[in-house]
Amino acid sequence: MYTNRLITLQLIKMAKKTNKNTWELAPAPESSGHIDLKKQYELFIDGRWVAPKKKKYFATTNPANEKKIANIAYADESDVDLAVAAARKAFDGVWSKIAPSERAKYIYRIARIMQERSRELAVIETMDGGKPIRESRDVDVPLAANHFFYNAGWADKLEYAFPTKRAEPLGVAGQIIPWNFPLLMAAWKIAPALAAGNTVVLKPAETTSLTALKLAEIIEEAGLPPGVVNIVTGHGDTGAAIVNHPDVNKVAFTGSTGVGKIIQNAIAGTNKKATLELGGKSANIIFADAPIDQAVEGIVNGIFFNQGHVCCAGSRLFVQESVAELVIKKLKDRIGTLIVGDPMDKNTDIGAINSKEQLGIINKYIKIGNEEGAEMYQPSCNVPSKGYFCPPTLFTNVAQSSRIVQEEIFGPVLAIQTFRTIDEVIQKANNTPYGLAAGVWTDKGSRIFNLTTKLRAGVIWANTYNKFDPTSPFGGYKESGFGREGGLHGLSAYVKLV
Amino acid sequence: MKRLVIQKTYKIYIGGKFPRTESGRYYKLESNDGSAIANVCLGSRKDVRNSVVAARKAVGGWSGKTAFNRSQILYRIAEMMEGRSEQFIEELIAQGFPKSRAREEVKESIDRVVYYAGWCDKYVQVLGSVNPVASSHFNFSVHEPMGVVGVVPQENSPLLALVSLLMPCIAGGNTAVVLASEKYPLSAITLAEVINSSDVPGGVVNIITGKLTELLKPLSSHMDVNGIVGSGLDEENKMLIQKESVANLKRVFIYNQDWQNEEGKGLYYIADLQEVKTTWHPIENIGGASSSY
Structure with a gap:
């Protein structure tokens, strides 16, 4: 969903660093003039x-x-x-x-x-x-x-x-x-x-x-x-x-x-x-041999697509220890380029939270995450003053038992864990009452088939995430x-x- | 002097072993003329829980066996049943079944096991699909076992109903906790002995005798049971299963079947106890220079 603009956005970011006169994408709002709505x-x-x-x-x-x-x-x-x-x-x-x-x-x-x-x-x-x-x-x-x-x-x-x-x-x-x-x-x-x-x-x-x-x-x-x-x-x-x-x-x-x-x-x-x-609390699993940049796109698409209001959102990220530092750094960089704001703007990546009530639930979980001792990261972004918005949010240092790991948040909040072995990550990924979806990122075909067999979830995305099609059965x-x-x-x- | 016969102690079957009920209780099974047949284990909710633990442990091994191997093992069950068919018939008669019905029940049960033996390595092919998604992905759906399934056959068909529910369950790679007929429990226990000698790994099938009124609730409410399958249950028990299943969203299938006909077997009994899993993977660059075949 975001891939096409990645390079442009990274160029912008570089420009921001080198040039004091930061330049941003001009507003590109879709018009609603042609819409016929009754009172x-x-x-x-x-x-x-x-x-x-x-x-x-x-x-x-x-x-x-x-x-x-x-x-x-x-x-x-x-x-x-x-x-x-x-x-x-x-x-x-x-x-x-x-x-x-x-x-x-x-x-x-x-x-x-x-x-x-x-x-x-x-x-x-x-x-x-x-x-x-x-x-x-x-x-x-x-x-x-x-x-x-x-x-x-x-x-x-x-x-x-x-x-x-x-x-x-x-x-x-x-x-x-x-x-x-x-x-x-x-x-x-x-x-x-x-x-x-x-x-x-x-x-x-x-x-x-x-x-x-x-x-x-x-x-x-x-x-x-x-x-x-x-x-x-x-x-x-x-x-x-x-x-x-x-x-x-x-x-x-x-x-x-x-x-x-x-x-x-x-x-x-x-x-x-x-x-x-x-509901779901789907695992998105990144192995060390995965194409890291694509995986980072998949992580972003997995959890920030539709403000994270997705039952199959990849809300639990598992990164193999040897690449964890790199992946998390790239992820932080990447979400720094996401545009949070007017949903009608064609450049917007993360729109408005659906309701005041839902924003309250998301904020409650962000608070819980902080209280549980997890480490929070949110990029600085200009969130509109009116309306319901939430910046993309990462939590590291979470435990398998953390509430933000166990419970569905239904917002742009990602809980990040690491793992060493395949057995460990299978066990962690399956350790939830839910079983809707999962993502696997690796270059190794046999590993994909191993994981797609062992993960207890109805949809497995391998080297991709959040793909839907009328011909493809969906369910948990x-x-x-x-x-x-x-x-x-x-x-x-x-x-x-x- | 007349030889004293050895009477058999009928026990329950958990994790590939034949323990007595942990509760130490029993109930008397009598024949039509009132003479004692056996002291049967009056299973408890703890037996149910132990069975679920054993069944859960066995899921990985059983579902991980090749479909071909599962097929052979089910066929082996049928072979063993055939060899013991006289015993099955005698036990049914002793419990009050008319002779002809007892024979039918056993014959149909053995044939049903063979029927499902043949499905083990075919249903995935028939039920699965490759889905032509409108993007550059390879996408396929396969059926996978649900996990641990509670099996509750009707009282009056102690072997055929049991086999008709149990076989599609284990043919599909699930493991089972079976509540035997309270009134006619012997067939289930003898079946357990058959299963135990048919290369079915311990824990794949667990069979408890006792009262439905005591066992149905702990089975239906157990958080580590994925589904319940049953037949011929009254409204009250049906309701109980469905209500208790809510806690962990068990899949519940209760059939109106006497199992004595062609409708009593089929692919869809296997399909009911399966989950559908769909896997996506990108396909590299459709329409590249090398694609002109």
């Missing part, structure tokens, strides 16, 4: 925009300047009831009945319109969530469209996906998504559900509802039958109403392990199927949740085999 958003139920029964709304704000963007409908149980009823009606009446090839065509349409409206989606994503426009533009939005495009084609080919079995849809899928990749997570959830013939009630996170509502507009534009996709906005209780609704057949949730457990508990004794995509071991999203394996979460 108030209703619920998208049964193909129509309806006001919440209780007429309650909440504000969504831009975390980079704390300004209110719009009012969002706050759905309660009765609204969720309507949405589930609409989804049920659409499932029984249309979606499970029409030819799978027709289903595919609807989903292709969604993908295409998303591509057409990609700039608008990217700008809104950044305004509402705080992520750098470069990431919304180059990662979130194109990947989201690609998920629809990829899954569309499965609709009429399911018999090839599950040999000897017939794949039938589950019914109404209740889907609850987080605020770190709002549109992308909506796509991960909705696309395979629709392809397999399910209908959907989706709730976006309360701080990032806008792109899901824009997606609802796109779905309207694509002419999907009413009720096939319903978007209900709200807070945790809205999500709980979806999970607990007796007519929901499938619950798909991405979020914290804590809430994941509440959901697993809530659906115990029911026949609801669940996919839980939960252990307390990082169960079920996969993406690829052939992601489909199986939305079908019953008969």
Whole structure:
């Protein structure tokens, strides 16, 4: 993500050292002039925009300047009831009945319109969530469209996906998504559900509802039958109403392990199927023979991509002792060049923390790290005075038992440990209740295969990190949740085999 | 003078050994006519915990064996069962099974073991994938064992249900802690003896006899058990397993199956107890001068 600008930035840094007249990149803000946002958003139920029964709304704000963007409908149980009823009606009446090839065509349409409206989606994503426009533009939005495009084609080919079995849809899928990749997570959830013939009630996170509502507009534009996709906005209780609704057949949730457990508990004794995509504390392991400069880029991409608001973030760094000093020095140099600031600026590397609440959590962990005796490093950077920002933060001198090593922070905070032997690092890397992802950096092929076999995590990035693709299954071991999203394996979460 | 028969002490099976329950308790197993068959171990939660420790220890070795080797070992289990089939049948009859059903149960169980023996070195190929990602990476997904799995077969099918749940579990490289049928425990213990003489490393399969009401909770709530698989459980026990599994997000699969048909076996019973792991690696410079083939 950052590679292209590395050399430029290092030149700038050199210039800074040699020249008193420091020069910096001129602001390059993306304009939001072409964006059409309403003052108030209703619920998208049964193909129509309806006001919440209780007429309650909440504000969504831009975390980079704390300004209110719009009012969002706050759905309660009765609204969720309507949405589930609409989804049920659409499932029984249309979606499970029409030819799978027709289903595919609807989903292709969604993908295409998303591509057409990609700039608008990217700008809104950044305004509402705080992520750098470069990431919304180059990662979130194109990947989201690609998920629809990829899954569309499965609709009429399911018999090839599950040999000897017939794949039938589950019914109404209740889907609850987080605020770190709002549109992308909506796509991960909705696309395979629709392809397999399910209908959907989706709730976006309360701080990032806008792109899901824009997606609802796109779905309207694509002419999907009413009720096939319903978007209900709200807070945790809205999500709980979806999970607990007796007519929901499938619950798909991405979020914290804590809430994941509440959901697993809530659906115990029911026949609801669940996919839980939960937290992580992923290890990024650097061996002495690794291409060090590339590895440093991988470390930066692993933990500072999307402000570290990534469930699979490489938040635990393990560096082989013989190169630890060098790697840490290079890492410090590198993060000194990261630009923290206006997410709408195309040069920004680290945007705004998604919410005041999340900034509070990150700061709490930074405090804990310091109190536990770890050594903190933050580069000096001009953080905007308005909005929620956190500089890239490194902790060295941490113990395996440190809370900043064991607990998910979900921010730009990296805990650095060292190791000597392979056995040691495997043990340390696996010593966590989580098991979402891991990174391995080495030039030795046999070592990569050794590690990818022994690391207990659902995604292993070897000599790369934080790569995603619609064809590639994603999901965790252990307390990082169960079920996969993406690829052939992601489909199986939305079908019953008969 | 009539020769006095040697009666067998039925014990539990943990870590490749046959200890008595650490609790020292037992329950009387009687035949239909009320005559005593055996004093069976009334296993305790400590036995469950010891089993999980043994099962965890065995995960690395068992999942690290070649798939081909696991296949041969499962086939060996079937061979041993065949040799002991009369004993299995007699025990079932002694516990009150009709003769014909006892024969069927044993025959189907042996065939099921052979069925899963054949899957050991095939399911990864069938279930795995190379994923055509839209970037210059080689990306593949393979199935890996979940780890330690609790196995809770239904009461009324003491051998076939057990084998139908256990074999896909261990064929896939997992290790197991099995709660034997309370009413018909002998088949499970004899199976343990078979397993013990079939080159299955100690700890891969652990079998405890006792009361479901006592053992199900410690098994389902154990933080070092990765999944629970069961069949024919009532709503109350199903709920108990699912609630207790929340603590460490166990994967729970409870099947409505009597296992006496073709639907009682298949690839997807193996797949349920697997994790999917996806590995990415960059591919050097696609489209270079040498790529024109």
